[in-house]
Amino acid sequence: MPAAPQQAVPPPAVPPPAVPQPGPRSPSPRLWHMRRAEVLACAVVLAAAAGTAAGLAAGPPAAVIAAGAVAAGAALALWFARNRVRSWAYQERDEDLIVERGVLVRRLSVVPYGRMQFVDVTAGPADRVFRLATVRLHTAAAASDARIPGLERDEAARLRDRLAALGEAKAAGL
Amino acid sequence: MTGEPAGTWHRLHPLSPVVRSGRGLIAVAVAVAITRSATSGSGWLEVAFLFAAVVAAVISWLVTRWRLDGATLRIESGLVRRDSRQLPIARIQAVDVVRPFLARALGLAELRVRLAGSSDADGRLAYLTEQAALELRAHLLATHHGLDPATPEPPEHIVMTVPTGRLIGSVALSTAGPAALMAVLAGVALAFVSAAALAALAVSLVWLLIVCLSLVWRRASTQYGFTVAQSPDGIRIRRGLLGTVAETIPAQRVQAVRVIEPLLWRPLQWCRLEVDVAGSPGRDSADGTARMRKTLLPAGRRGEAGYLLTMAIGAGMPGLTRPPRRARWKAPLSYHFLAAGHDGGLAVSVVGRLRKVTTMVPLEKAQSVRFVQGPLQRRLALATVHVDAAGHVRAEFRERPQEQARLLVDELAALSREARRHAPPAGMPAGGAQAASVASPVNAAQSEA
Numbered sequence: 281m282p283a284a285p286q287q288a289v290p291p292p293a294v295p296p297p298a299v300p301q302p303g304p305r306s307p308s309p310r311l312w313h314m315r316r317a318e319v320l321a322c323a324v325v326l327a328a329a330a331g332t333a334a335g336l337a338a339g340p341p342a343a344v345i346a347a348g349a350v351a352a353g354a355a356l357a358l359w360f361a362r363n364r365v366r367s368w369a370y371q372e373r374d375e376d377l378i379v380e381r382g383v384l385v386r387r388l389s390v391v392p393y394g395r396m397q398f399v400d401v402t403a404g405p406a407d408r409v410f411r412l413a414t415v416r417l418h419t420a421a422a423a424s425d426a427r428i429p430g431l432e433r434d435e436a437a438r439l440r441d442r443l444a445a446l447g448e449a450k451a452a453g454l
Numbered sequence: 455m456t457g458e459p460a461g462t463w464h465r466l467h468p469l470s471p472v473v474r475s476g477r478g479l480i481a482v483a484v485a486v487a488i489t490r491s492a493t494s495g496s497g498w499l500e501v502a503f504l505f506a507a508v509v510a511a512v513i514s515w516l517v518t519r520w521r522l523d524g525a526t527l528r529i530e531s532g533l534v535r536r537d538s539r540q541l542p543i544a545r546i547q548a549v550d551v552v553r554p555f556l557a558r559a560l561g562l563a564e565l566r567v568r569l570a571g572s573s574d575a576d577g578r579l580a581y582l583t584e585q586a587a588l589e590l591r592a593h594l595l596a597t598h599h600g601l602d603p604a605t606p607e608p609p610e611h612i613v614m615t616v617p618t619g620r621l622i623g624s625v626a627l628s629t630a631g632p633a634a635l636m637a638v639l640a641g642v643a644l645a646f647v648s649a650a651a652l653a654a655l656a657v658s659l660v661w662l663l664i665v666c667l668s669l670v671w672r673r674a675s676t677q678y679g680f681t682v683a684q685s686p687d688g689i690r691i692r693r694g695l696l697g698t699v700a701e702t703i704p705a706q707r708v709q710a711v712r713v714i715e716p717l718l719w720r721p722l723q724w725c726r727l728e729v730d731v732a733g734s735p736g737r738d739s740a741d742g743t744a745r746m747r748k749t750l751l752p753a754g755r756r757g758e759a760g761y762l763l764t765m766a767i768g769a770g771m772p773g774l775t776r777p778p779r780r781a782r783w784k785a786p787l788s789y790h791f792l793a794a795g796h797d798g799g800l801a802v803s804v805v806g807r808l809r810k811v812t813t814m815v816p817l818e819k820a821q822s823v824r825f826v827q828g829p830l831q832r833r834l835a836l837a838t839v840h841v842d843a844a845g846h847v848r849a850e851f852r853e854r855p856q857e858q859a860r861l862l863v864d865e866l867a868a869l870s871r872e873a874r875r876h877a878p879p880a881g882m883p884a885g886g887a888q889a890a891s892v893a894s895p896v897n898a899a900q901s902e903a
Binding site: 375376384385386387388389390391392394395419420421422423424425426452 | 570732820822823824825826827828829832837840842843844845846848863864867870871874877
């Protein structure tokens with residue numbers, strides 16, 4: 281029976297469907313790498329500056345203490361940044377987009393596609409190094425804040441196109 | 455206007471440059487008079503400025519023209535930087551007829567057409583004759599509702615007027631009054647402490663009083679003779695003492711309503727009513743979204759406010775529930791009034807202690823629903839749910855129990871989805887079915903009248 285296996289395993293030549301699997305999704309793991317790099321870079325610069333200043337003012341022990349303090353601060357910032365990165369989640373439902381975020385202040389936004397005014401995809405210098413982008417959905421309300429950082433570029437483009445298409449299809453007037 | 459063929463270019467009224475530069479002209483004339491009387495030097499510089507201003511105003515009038523193109527209003531202006539704007543009539547959020555004092559004296563009026571994304575200056579036609587402005591407004595609103603553009607302005611019936619006494623009282627009790635009272639008290643207190651200090655401060659106190667009085671005057675004169683009327687093409691507001699303003703808000707364009715009760719008004723049972731319309735972004739909004747707030751009632755009794763409320767959003771008040779007692783730890787002061795509730799069509803929240811604000815957002819107009827929980831709220835197992843309307847208004851379900859808030863988010867999102875589905879598609883170019891459905895009440899009202 282040579283025909284059956286051929287039918288059972290069709291080659292995935294077409295790209296995967298635009299509609300994602302249901303359930304919450306999270307930003308790329310590279311977002312954590314990016315945040316870590318940002319915190320570490322800041323910490324190195326700060327530690328060098330603080331160490332030099334303290335060393336010149338009060339001798340080598342002070343320099344070590346200053347650098348240590350910066351290192352402790354950086355560790356705290358890293359811990360916070362990791363939790364923050366982990367807290368981001370988004371879910372594309374039939375009618376609306378859900379974005380969840382925040383550690384200290386937990387936030388969850390439900391934005392109907394029909395309320396979309398425009399979609400923004402931005403990538404800063406650090407984002408570009410890590411090949412990431414931020415997608416932001418704007419509505420007529422200043423407060424509705426549906427922002428998803430740290431998306432891989434393909435995912436950002438897919439999300440942008442899907443949001444734009446859905447926004448058009450379900451558009452509701454003001 | 456309506457008799458002429460649509461599509462011809464019109465110019466603004468020839469007296470427009472006079473009115474537009476009117477204030478400047480008077481200021482310069484006064485300056486010239488003062489300098490001439492004070493010094494014997496010539497006022498050539500001022501006269502040159504005056505001349506330049508007049509020439510600029512005349513050129514601006516010469517190059518500005520407008521025309522109606524079926525479903526769009528086109529305005530062209532600018533000599534060096536040519537500016538051509540097309541305002542789709544179906545997207546109109548509000549139409550105002552503004553008559554500053556000088557224009558009113560000359561029988562002119564300015565027409566302001568507001569769209570959701572436009573700034574204040576975008577849809578301005580300054581100035582037309584009063585007759586032409588009113589006809590154009592009728593034409594725009596008729597087209598907006600999908601009627602024959604030649605339909606005359608439907609009759610209105612006046613719902614409410616605000617007596618002048620109450621208006622002045624309300625302004626005096628809101629901001630200016632307490633400030634003036636404090637100034638007087640400070641003066642009295644200082645008089646006991648030392649006479650010298652009082653003499654020094656007397657001048658600034660007098661200035662403060664003058665500022666307060668001018669504030670009262672400005673508010674009272676802009677809201678003088680406040681009249682709210684209802685007509686099939688929307689809610690109409692007329693107000694003003696020297697310069698008058700006539701605003702028309704088409705039905706279905708109200709994004710949110712707020713009832714505000716300042717502390718000093720509460721013994722009198724007064725409140726103020728404001729409606730929010732999506733519109734002109736101010737300087738404060740970077741992302742092009744802003745509110746446009748219009749006062750629907752500057753000061754009125756609860757019953758009047760309730761009547762206007764039903765007129766503006768056409769729904770009964772849902773029952774309100776209070777947050778649990780443990781919310782006192784989070785909001786010790788504002789707990790007193792905190793309450794919120796919703797039904798199938800409306801989300802209502804009450805916040806504020808000194809200034810009690812009741813915000814009503816029709817769920818059909820909700821832009822997004824948000825759940826926010828701060829650290830202290832998490833400790834107390836509380837959370838806040840926001841229902842955002844276009845602009846900066848939102849109904850805040852503050853300090854709800856955490857589990858209830860989670861469910862509330864889903865419920866409000868689902869309810870607003872349902873409400874949107876059943877609402878007529880606003881903002882779309884008027885199709886046959888929509889036009890018919892809007893047309894019948896207007897015709898009915900006209901045949902009654």
